[in-house]
Amino acid sequence: MSDATDEFDVIVIGAGPTGENAAQYAIAGSDRTAALIESELVGGECSYWACMPSKALLLPGALADRAGAMGGLDGTELDPAGVLERRDAFTRHWDDASQVAWATDAGIEVIRGAGRLTGEREVTVGERTLRARHAVVLATGSEAVIPDIPGLRAARPWTNRDATALRAVPGTVLVLGGGVVACEAATWLATLGAGVIMVVRGRSLLPAAEPFAGERVAEALRRRGVQIRFGTELTEVTRDLPAGADPAPGAPREAPATCTLSDGTELIVDEIVVAAGRRPRTDDLGLDAAGLPPGTGIEVDDQLRVRGAEDWLYACGDVNGRAALTHMGKYQARVAGDVIAARAEGRPLEGSRYAASADHGQIPQVVFTEPEVASVGPTAAAAREAGHDIAEIELDIAVAGSSLARDDYAGRAKLVIDRATDTILGATFVGPDIAELLHAATIAVVGKVPLETLWHAVPAYPTVSEIWLRLLERARVDRG
Structure with a gap:
């Protein structure tokens, strides 16, 4: 029998934004107790190695671009050292004291270490065994995938953690991949002065987005001097590194790497950034103790309950594979927290607040390149594949407001419309500072607002x- 101090109403493994939200919502306004288990920094990937530092690195360059494209201004010279200092301020120099203080003030106990399921409602952290009266929540996030390319792992490439925590700007960088992380990293590295070469196996950037989005981002990256090698693979890496422990995130590897490409080209670069996908962190969670096979993802229902252990086990965020975005993980955590609270109090699970639906085709996302890419819902191709009869409306963004925003404003917008309901299924916007247009589109998509109603907005x-x-x-004209 565990000591009373080792019993909690809710135990959350993983103290990133998703885990924090799950713990907070599960005990809010009650005398329930919660434990938050974290083996690294409270605040997780987003706070220290992803969302926050990456945007801190990207936005100064975007502002410098805007100033340079505004008549009446002299432009702004970017100070790389100052940008890195500002990044450090947002990561609090990788110190999580303020996040721990937040948890403590919210009545959540932070426990350092790697949590592992060892039985029903039972979690072990080191030599300590914890028991949950009501629920255990898995919120361990995801980790970067290092492809099985000869010599790559031994070369100690950078992942997103290194690219966001860089100590100094490298001279030349090979970025492996063409997705969101790759495009954002290429943008800030080039803006800070690195020579960037992107090696992209496919034929476009941002392949999950509308085609024009990747095209415009590629054009902008090339204007920054980025080389993009489409239809090319990295086949081998050699690097003469001394033996020893892996360096701290962002530390230079202190030896150049020779990269061989599938077309026979050899490139010598200072750093390699691997942005070739992520996988859920489930390997050491002890899923077998819950009767679940280890794997790359955990299947959940819309209440975020884990299939096969619905009475007590939940999984939120990247770990369940539904929508690998911080804001979606936090959304799922809010739903799970509400479900846990209602079940603990014996309340019926009635109403939409107890079921996650936004991650079924209504997911908003922003790629903070320059130009930005903001989208919600399916692309036209995905909507057709799902069986919808759709109309497409696509226009350049050329209005009075955009001409005032900057002298060289260039953007494009697209709506995917369901003909049967006359509502918007998906929307994509590409352009400078376009992210703030997205929430209006998200409301229209989630609310299934008819176009005739939107006409009065x-x-x-x-x-x-x-x-x-x-x-x-345009939609009115096309419909006749």
Whole structure:
């Protein structure tokens, strides 16, 4: 029998934003107790190696671009050292004291170490065994995948953790991949002065987005001097590194790497950034103790309950494979927390708050390249594949608001419309500072707002949001 101090109402393994939200919502407004287990930094990947530091590295360059494209301004010279200092401020120099203080103030006990399931409602951390009265939540996130390429792992390449924590700007960098992480990393590295070469196995960047999004990001990267080698693979890496422990994230590897490509080209670079996908962190969770096979993902229902252990086990965020985005993990955690609280209090699970639906085709995402890419819902191709009869409305963003925003404004917008319901299934916007247009589109998609109703949502003049009027006008013309 565990000591009373080792019993909690809720135990959460993983103290990133998802785990924090799950613990907070599960005990909010009650005398329930929660433990938050973390083997690294409380605040997780997003706070220290992903969302926050990457945006801190990207936005100064975007502002410098905007100033350089604004008549009446002299432009702004980017200070790489200052950008890194500002990044350090947002990561609090990789110190999680403030996050721990938040958890403590919220009535959540932080336990350091690697949590592992060892039985029903039982978690072991080191030599300590914890028991949950109501629920255990798995929120361990995901980790970068290092492809099985000869010499690559031995060369100690950078992952997103190194690229966001870089100590100094490398001279030359090979970025492996063409997705979101690859495009964002290529953007800030090039902006800070690195020579960047992207090696992309496919024929486009951002392949999950509308085609014009990847095309415009590729054009912008090339203008920054980035070389993009499409249809090419990295086949071998050689690097003469001294033996020893892996260096700290962002530390230079202190020896160049020779990279051989599938077309026979050899490149000598200072660093390699691997952005070739991520996988759920499930290997050491003890899933077998819950009667679950180890694997790359954990299947959950819309209440985030783990299939096969619905009475007590939940999984939120990247670890369940539904939508690998911080804001979606936090959304799932809020739903799971509400479900746990209701079940603990014997309340019925009635109403939409107790079921996650936004990660079924209504997922918003922003790629913070320059230009930004903001999207929600399926692309036209994905909507057709799902069986929808759709109309497509696609226009350049050329309105009074955009012409005022910067002198060289260039953007494009697209709506995917369900003909049967006359509502928007998906929307994509590409352009400078376009991210703030996304929430309006998300509301229209989630709310299934008819186009005739949207016609009366009048965009303010002069703003970039005027593109909504142009899109709706085109939709009226196309429908006749």
